[in-house]
Amino acid sequence: MKNSSFYNTLLKIAFPIMIQYFITSSINLMDSFMIGKLGEESVAALGIANQYFFLFNIIVMGIFSGCNVLISQFWGKKDIVNIRKVLGISLVLGLSVSIIFTFAARFFSVEIISIFNKDKMVMNLGKSYLSVVSISYIFIAVSLAFGIGSRGVQKAFLPMICSSFALIVNIFFNYVLIFGKFNMPAMGVRGAAVATLIARICEMTLILILIYKRKHVLNASVKEMLEFDSGFFKDTMKVAVPVVVNEICWGLGMVIYSVIYGNMGTKAIAAVQICMTIQNMFFIILFAVSNAACVMVGNEVGKDDFEKAKDYSKKLIKICSILSLVMALALSLSSRSILSIYNVSHEVYDNALFMLLITAFILPVRFMNVLLIVGILRGGGDTSYILKIELGTMWLIGVPLCLIGAFFMKIPVYQVYFLVTLEEVVKCLISIKRYKSQKWIKNLVGSINAA
Numbered sequence: 001m002k003n004s005s006f007y008n009t010l011l012k013i014a015f016p017i018m019i020q021y022f023i024t025s026s027i028n029l030m031d032s033f034m035i036g037k038l039g040e041e042s043v044a045a046l047g048i049a050n051q052y053f054f055l056f057n058i059i060v061m062g063i064f065s066g067c068n069v070l071i072s073q074f075w076g077k078k079d080i081v082n083i084r085k086v087l088g089i090s091l092v093l094g095l096s097v098s099i100i101f102t103f104a105a106r107f108f109s110v111e112i113i114s115i116f117n118k119d120k121m122v123m124n125l126g127k128s129y130l131s132v133v134s135i136s137y138i139f140i141a142v143s144l145a146f147g148i149g150s151r152g153v154q155k156a157f158l159p160m161i162c163s164s165f166a167l168i169v170n171i172f173f174n175y176v177l178i179f180g181k182f183n184m185p186a187m188g189v190r191g192a193a194v195a196t197l198i199a200r201i202c203e204m205t206l207i208l209i210l211i212y213k214r215k216h217v218l219n220a221s222v223k224e225m226l227e228f229d230s231g232f233f234k235d236t237m238k239v240a241v242p243v244v245v246n247e248i249c250w251g252l253g254m255v256i257y258s259v260i261y262g263n264m265g266t267k268a269i270a271a272v273q274i275c276m277t278i279q280n281m282f283f284i285i286l287f288a289v290s291n292a293a294c295v296m297v298g299n300e301v302g303k304d305d306f307e308k309a310k311d312y313s314k315k316l317i318k319i320c321s322i323l324s325l326v327m328a329l330a331l332s333l334s335s336r337s338i339l340s341i342y343n344v345s346h347e348v349y350d351n352a353l354f355m356l357l358i359t360a361f362i363l364p365v366r367f368m369n370v371l372l373i374v375g376i377l378r379g380g381g382d383t384s385y386i387l388k389i390e391l392g393t394m395w396l397i398g399v400p401l402c403l404i405g406a407f408f409m410k411i412p413v414y415q416v417y418f419l420v421t422l423e424e425v426v427k428c429l430i431s432i433k434r435y436k437s438q439k440w441i442k443n444l445v446g447s448i449n450a451a
Contacts, residue, residue: 069243147159316376
C-alpha cells in the first residue's frame with residue numbers, strides 16, 4: 001500500500017508533466033523541422049532567436065519554480081490563502097520580466113542577433129522571427145505562472161491539456177504560414193513566429209478559462225493574489241531569489257556557450273541547435289520525474305514528514321537511474337535516423353551526430369544532476385546550496401573549458417561540446433555528497449503564518 005501510494009502520486013504528477021514537456025518540445029521540434037527545409041541559415045537564425053527566448057524562459061522559470069517550492073510546501077499544509085499570495089507574487093514578477101524582454105526584442109532585435117552571429121542573412125532572418133515571436137512572452141508568462149502553480153497543488157493535467165491545444169494550433173499555422181498554404185503567402189521564418197504567437201495566446205486563454213470556470217485552488221481574485229504584505233514578500237524572496245539567480249547564471253552560461261559556438265561559424269551553431277532540439281526530446285521523462293520529485297518531496301517536507309520525504313527521494317533516484325540507461329541507449333541508436341530529416345551539409349550532420357553520441361554517453365550523469373538539483377534538493381528547500389553548486393561548476397569548469405577549446409585549442413565543435421560535459425561529472429559528485437548529508441531537508445513554510 002505504501003509503494004502503491006507513492007507510484008500513484010508520481011504518475012498523477014509526472015505523467016501529465018511528461019506529456020506537457022513532450023508537447024512543448026514538439027512545438028520547438030516542429031519549428032526546427034519545418035524551418036530546416038529552408039536551409040542552414042534559417043536553422044541558425046531560429047536557433048539564435050530561441051537563445052534569447054531561452055534567457056527569458058529561464059528567468060521566469062526561476063521565478064515560478066522558486067515560488068512553486070513554497071506552493072508545494074503550503075499545499076502540504078493545505079494553506080490555500082498563502083498559496084494564492086505566492087501566485088500573485090509570481091505573476092507580478094513574471095509579467096514584469098516579460099514586458100522588459102518584449103520591449104528589448106521589438107526595438108533592438110538586430111543588436112541581439114549580432115551578438116551570436118555576424119552573417120547578414122542570419123541576422124535578417126533572426127530579426128524577422130524575434131521581433132514577432134517576442135510578443136508571445138507576455139502570454140507565456142501568464143500561462144507558466146498558473147501552469148507551474150497547478151503542478152504544486154497536484155493538478156498537473158490542466159497545463160497539459162492547454163499545451164496540447166497549443167501544439168495543434170502551432171503545427172497548423174506553421175504549415176500554413178511558413179509554406180504559404182490555403183492561399184496564404186509563404187512567410188518562411190516570420191511565419192513560424194506568427195504561428196507561435198497565435199498558439200501562445202490560445203494556450204493562455206484556455207488555461208485561464210479552465211481555472212476560473214472550475215473550483216481550482218488557483219481560482220483567486222486579484223485582491224487575494226495581491227494582499228501579501230512586505231514581510232510575506234521578503235519570506236517568499238528568500239526562497240525564490242536563489243532559484244532565480246541560479247537559473248539566470250545557468251542561463252547566461254548557456255547563452256555564452258551559444259555565443260562561443262556561434263562565433264565558430266554558421267555550421268557550428270546549426271549543428272548545436274539541431275543537437276539541443278533533439279536531445280531535449282530525450283530529457284522529457286527526466287524533466288517530468290524531477291518536477292514531480294520537487295512537488296512530492298516539498299509536500300512531505302511542508303507536513304514535517306521528513307522520513308517519508310527521504311523514502312520518496314530514494315525511490316526516485318532508483319527510478320531515474322533505470323530510465324537514464326534506457327534513454328541513453330535509445331538516443332544512441334536513433335541519432336542517425338533523426339538527423340536524416342534535416343536538409344544540412346555533411347559537416348553539420350557529422351558534428352550533430354558526434355554531439356548526440358556524446359550526449360547519450362553522459363546522459364545518466366545529467367539525469368542524476370537534474371533529479372537532485374531541480375527535484376529532490378529544491379523540493380526539500382535547499383535552494384541556497386543549489387545555487388553554489390550550479391555557479392561553481394558552470395563558471396569555474398564549463399565556461400572556461402568551452403572558451404579554451406574554441407579559441408585556444410581551436411578544436412572542432414563536437415570536441416568543445418565534449419569538454420563542456422566534464423562540468424556535469426563534477427556537479428554530480430557534489431550533488432550526491434549533499435544529498436547523502438541530509439542537510440537539504442528544510443521546512444520553509446513552518447514560520448510563515450497563514451492569514
